[in-house]
Amino acid sequence: xxxxxxxxxxxxxxxxxxxxxxxxxxxxxxxxxxxxxxxxxxxxxxxxxxxxxxxxxxxxxxxxxxxxxxxxxxxxxxxxxxxxxxxxxxxxxxxxxxxxxxxxxxxxxxxxxxxxxxxxxxxxxxxxxxxxxxxxxxxxxxxxxxxxxxxxxxxxxxxxxxxxxxxxxxxxxxxxxxxxxxxxxxxxxxxxxxxxxxxxxxxxxxxxxxxxxxxxxxxxxxxxxxxxxxxxxxxxxxxxxxxxxxxxxxxxxxxxxxxxxxxxxxxxxxxxxxxxxxxxxxxxxxxxxxxxxxxxxxxxxxxxxxxxxxxxxxxxxxxxxxxxxxxxxxxxxxxxxxxxxxxxxxxxxxxxxxxxxxx
Amino acid sequence: xxxxxxxxxxxxxxxxxxxxxxxxxxxxxxxxxxxxxxxxxxxxxxxxxxxxxxxxxxxxxxxxxxxxxxxxxxxxxxxxxxxxxxxxxxxxxxxxxxxxxxxxxxxxxxxxxxxxxxxxxxxxxxxxxxxxxxxxxxxxxxxxxxxxxxxxxxxxxxxxxxxxxxxxxxxxxxxxxxxxxxxxxxxxxxxxxxxxxxxxxxxxxxxxxxxxxxxxxxxxxxxxxxxxxxxxxxxxxxxxxxxxxxxxxxxxxxxxx
Numbered sequence: 001x002x003x004x005x006x007x008x009x010x011x012x013x014x015x016x017x018x019x020x021x022x023x024x025x026x027x028x029x030x031x032x033x034x035x036x037x038x039x040x041x042x043x044x045x046x047x048x049x050x051x052x053x054x055x056x057x058x059x060x061x062x063x064x065x066x067x068x069x070x071x072x073x074x075x076x077x078x079x080x081x082x083x084x085x086x087x088x089x090x091x092x093x094x095x096x097x098x099x100x101x102x103x104x105x106x107x108x109x110x111x112x113x114x115x116x117x118x119x120x121x122x123x124x125x126x127x128x129x130x131x132x133x134x135x136x137x138x139x140x141x142x143x144x145x146x147x148x149x150x151x152x153x154x155x156x157x158x159x160x161x162x163x164x165x166x167x168x169x170x171x172x173x174x175x176x177x178x179x180x181x182x183x184x185x186x187x188x189x190x191x192x193x194x195x196x197x198x199x200x201x202x203x204x205x206x207x208x209x210x211x212x213x214x215x216x217x218x219x220x221x222x223x224x225x226x227x228x229x230x231x232x233x234x235x236x237x238x239x240x241x242x243x244x245x246x247x248x249x250x251x252x253x254x255x256x257x258x259x260x261x262x263x264x265x266x267x268x269x270x271x272x273x274x275x276x277x278x279x280x281x282x283x284x285x286x287x288x289x290x291x292x293x294x295x296x297x298x299x300x301x302x303x304x305x306x307x308x309x310x311x312x313x314x315x316x317x318x319x320x321x322x323x324x325x326x327x328x329x330x331x332x333x334x335x336x337x338x339x340x341x342x343x344x345x346x347x348x349x350x351x352x353x354x355x356x357x358x359x
Numbered sequence: 360x361x362x363x364x365x366x367x368x369x370x371x372x373x374x375x376x377x378x379x380x381x382x383x384x385x386x387x388x389x390x391x392x393x394x395x396x397x398x399x400x401x402x403x404x405x406x407x408x409x410x411x412x413x414x415x416x417x418x419x420x421x422x423x424x425x426x427x428x429x430x431x432x433x434x435x436x437x438x439x440x441x442x443x444x445x446x447x448x449x450x451x452x453x454x455x456x457x458x459x460x461x462x463x464x465x466x467x468x469x470x471x472x473x474x475x476x477x478x479x480x481x482x483x484x485x486x487x488x489x490x491x492x493x494x495x496x497x498x499x500x501x502x503x504x505x506x507x508x509x510x511x512x513x514x515x516x517x518x519x520x521x522x523x524x525x526x527x528x529x530x531x532x533x534x535x536x537x538x539x540x541x542x543x544x545x546x547x548x549x550x551x552x553x554x555x556x557x558x559x560x561x562x563x564x565x566x567x568x569x570x571x572x573x574x575x576x577x578x579x580x581x582x583x584x585x586x587x588x589x590x591x592x593x594x595x596x597x598x599x600x601x602x603x604x605x606x607x608x609x610x611x612x613x614x615x616x
Contacts, residue, residue, distance in 0.1 A: 052520055072523050079524045085517035089539050098535075099525035150525060 003028040003186035004049065004154055008058035011044050018044045020210045021058060026154075026203075029184035031177075033197040035233065036207030042190045043158055045207075049188060050156050051075045062153055078147030080157040084139045086131045092118070092142050093127035099150035117149040120179065137168045144176070148185070155187040161196065173199045194234050198222075206230050222282075226268060228348050231280045238286070238319045240279040244345065247273050252345035254279045258315020259293070265343025280344040283308065286321035288328065289337035295319070297332055311336060381598060387591035395588055406588040416589070418570075419577035420596065423557055425488050426573055430495035430556040435549045437496070438503025439541075445504070446511045460504050463497045471497065472565040479566055486568015494566055495556035502555060503548030510544025543612040550608040554601050 004026040011019040019041040026032045034042035047053040049060060051072030059068040067075055078099075087095050093114055100110045118124055121141040131139065140160060147155060161169045177200045180187060191197055197204045198218040205215040206229075214226045218234070225231040228239055245262045246253035252267035254277055263279040271277055298318065299310035307328050309321045321336065328334070387395045391403035410416050445456050463471060475494050476485070484490035514537065522532045538545075560575040567576045578593050 050524055052524070072520075073526050073528065075524075076526070077524060079521065081517050081521060083515070083517065085515060085521040087518060087522070087536060098522065098527075102526040102531065146521075146525070 001028040002026070002061075003030070003063065004188070005061040006045070006049070006058065007061065009045065009048055009055045009060065010057045011041075011048060011053065012056045017210050019048075019055075022212055024205060024212060024215065026186055026188060028186055031180050031184075031187045031189065031200060031202045033189045033191060033201040033204045034207055035191060035194060035197040035204050037192055037233075039209075040207040041210040042207050044210075046156055046158055046188060046190050049154065050077050050079050076150070076153050078150055078152030078155045080140075080143045080147045080155070080160045082159045082162055084143040084160075084163075086139055086142055086146070088131050090131065091127065092123065092129045092131065092134070095131065095142055096145045096149050098146065103150070113149055114145075117145045120148075121145045122175075136164050137172060140164065140172060144179075153186070155185050157187065157189045159191055160189075161191075161193075169196070170199075176200055198234070204234075206233055224266075224268070224344065225280065225346065227270075228278050228280075228346055231278075231344075231346060236283050236320060236322075238281045238283060239346075240281070240317055240319075241276060242279060244271050244273050244275055244277050247271055252277070254345050256315065256317070258317070259313065263343060263345075264340050265345045266341070268344055268346045270347040270349075271345060276348070278346045278348065280346050281319070281338050281342065283320040283322040285338045285342035286311070286319055286336055287323060287338065288334055290335060292335040292337035295334050295336050297334060309334070384591050384594045384598070387588055388595040390588045390591070393587060395586060395591060406592050410589055410592045413589075416577060416593065419572055419574045420593075422488065422491075422571055423574040426491045426495060427553050427556040429488070429492035430499050431549055431553040433492065433496040434499040434503045434552040435545060438500045438548055438552070439507050439545055441500070441504040442507035442511055442544075443537075445508060461501045464501045468498070468561045472562045475562060476565040485566055486571050488571055490566050491563060491571070491573065492556075494562045495559055496552075498559060498562070499552035499555045502551035503545070506548035506551060507541055507544040510541040514540055546608050546611045550604045553604050557600060558597060 002025045004024075006022055006024040008021045008023060009019065010017070010021040022041075022045065024045075034045060036042050044053065048055045051067070051070065055068065059066050061067070062075070087098065090098070096114045096117060097110050100113060105113075114127070115124070118127060121144055123138060123141055123145065126134070126138070126142075131142070134142065140163075143160065147157075161172055164172060173196055180200070189197075189200065201218060203215060204218055204221055205212045206221060207213065208229055214221060214230050216224075221230055221234050225234065231237045231239065240254070240256055240263060242254035242256035242263065244252055245255040247267055250267055251264060252271055253262035253264045255262045256279070263281075265279055265281075293313060295311035295313050297309055298312050301308040301310075302325075303322075305324060306322055307325045309323075309328065311319045311321055311334060313319060319336075321334075383397055386399055387397060388406060389402050389404060390399035391401035391405055392399070441456075441460050445453060445460065448456055471494075475490075475497075479485045479490045479494075482490075484493075518536055518540070519532050522536045523529075527535065557573075558575055559573075560579060563573045563576045564579065567573065572580070574593055574597065578590050581587070581590055581593075
């Protein structure tokens with residue numbers, strides 16, 4: 001079942017297009033992440049969903065109700081802000097209770113729900129604390145509790161972990177994931193951090209320049225990116241430029257200067273024969289092969305059980321390779337190759353985006 | 360080192376220049392003789408009893424308190440509303456609105472006084488507490504608007520967004536989030552407004568009537584006739600009230616913060 005549907009939603013500020021007409025469905029109970037660099041329109045889309053911004057066109061449908069003209073305060077959405085936006089003059093308890101008091105829920109019920117929610121985010125016993133006496137991680141959890149306690153139709157989060165240090169961020173990511181699995185709520189999460197997106201999401205929508213470039217599971221996006229932008233944004237990638245030399249039935253061959261044989265791989269939508277394209281080979285797919293391409297080792301990075309090699313191909317193209325240490329002989333040159341199934345041939349821009357650029 | 364001493368001495372002298380005339384008034388109020396002499400030859404509270412026994416002085420003090428309280432209340436309400444409105448404006452409109460609201464402080468008070476006098480005369484409001492309060496509000500309102508504006512600028516707009524998102528109406532957001540958080544600015548503005556009204560003399564001279572005059576107007580009248588320690592008593596009361604207002608605001612601001 002669809003919990004939220006964005007239909008033709010767009011937003012312009014004067015001459016600036018913050019969001020191109022966008023369609024997106026979020027299934028009930030799904031954790032969807034809007035992933036993209038700053039200025040890609042992800043926060044705009046989130047704020048339109050919350051009702052903080054009115055779209056220039058299109059509508060937002062929650063359940064089967066069009067909420068486009070319903071003000072933020074009547075939408076029943078729980079928002080977690082980037083800087084938490086906790087009320088500094090209230091205690092932890094009062095912050096979490098705020099939305100319930102607004103809803104005129106009786107005292108005993110408020111007490112019970114706030115206490116339960118604080119326990120859920122592991123802040124039991126913190127109710128009387130002043131907000132200013134909490135650490136960043138604790139403040140983040142108060143913000144989460146405040147948004148969840150009202151049983152929102154949709155939980156919205158705008159880069160909520162940005163202010164935390166790296167280790168804490170990892171802990172909180174897993175905690176949010178656990179909370180979501182224990183009690184799935186429809187969630188829209190905004191981040192520019194690909195790892196965060198991969199850890200937490202059921203589905204990821206990659207955004208760029210006010211558009212959703214591709215939406216799918218983390219695995220889909222990693223293994224079958226539609227274009228170079230998505231490939232670069234998720235995970236590490238080797239992208240080798242060339243010219244499409246053959247194209248048939250889902251397979252493409254890419255002619256690359258300085259390599260004797262074209263690189264073959266799965267053809268992605270939008271390729272044209274004799275046009276420039278890229279071969280995507282993930283570093284973990286590059287491996288030693290007895291009769292492979294002779295590559296020079298430019299750099300060898302020891303990462304514990306993994307070794308990363310920066311290799312130079314005969315055409316001066318560089319490639320990263322990540323293998324278990326035991327697989328890599330200690331020599332200045334390596335014969336390397338890859339499985340055809342692990343290679344994608346990609347256009348620089350997805351067909352849809354190319355249309356945008358041409359328009 | 361010598362430079363440091365010289366600088367400290369200079370700073371102390373400037374400080375004395377600013378504070379001594381104010382401090383000199385206080386002993387003068389406790390003078391036993393009929394003339395202001397410094398230091399007093401004999402200490403006495405004689406002039407204090409004369410002050411409070413004289414109905415014209417008592418009335419002036421009461422009028423001043425009445426006018427200052429009214430002007431303070433009015434300018435706090437209007438000034439806070441103005442600051443909230445201005446904070447929502449952008450660009451040029453904001454500049455213009457700011458200029459309009461700060462205008463009365465920049466315009467020479469005598470010009471304002473003449474303008475208000477003719478207006479008050481045609482409305483038959485000369486010599487009323489109402490007119491004095493309205494006139495003082497014009498001078499006090501900008502201080503409230505500026506003070507509250509500073510507090511508002513420091514307020515994260517996302518707090519109001521968060522409260523709205525949790526279902527609060529605009530009125531509730533104002534009452535439970537915005538107002539408590541800008542309270543230090545409101546209190547500071549209120550004290551400024553009260554003190555501004557309490558020691559305002561130019562507008563008051565124009566707008567006062569035979570029965571309704573503020574303390575500064577009464578002082579001014581007094582010293583044109585004779586220079587008695589009564590004036591010092593009145594001045595000491597004014598200093599005391601100003602200090603009390605400042606102290607109260609510090610206390611309230613600390614509690615609000």
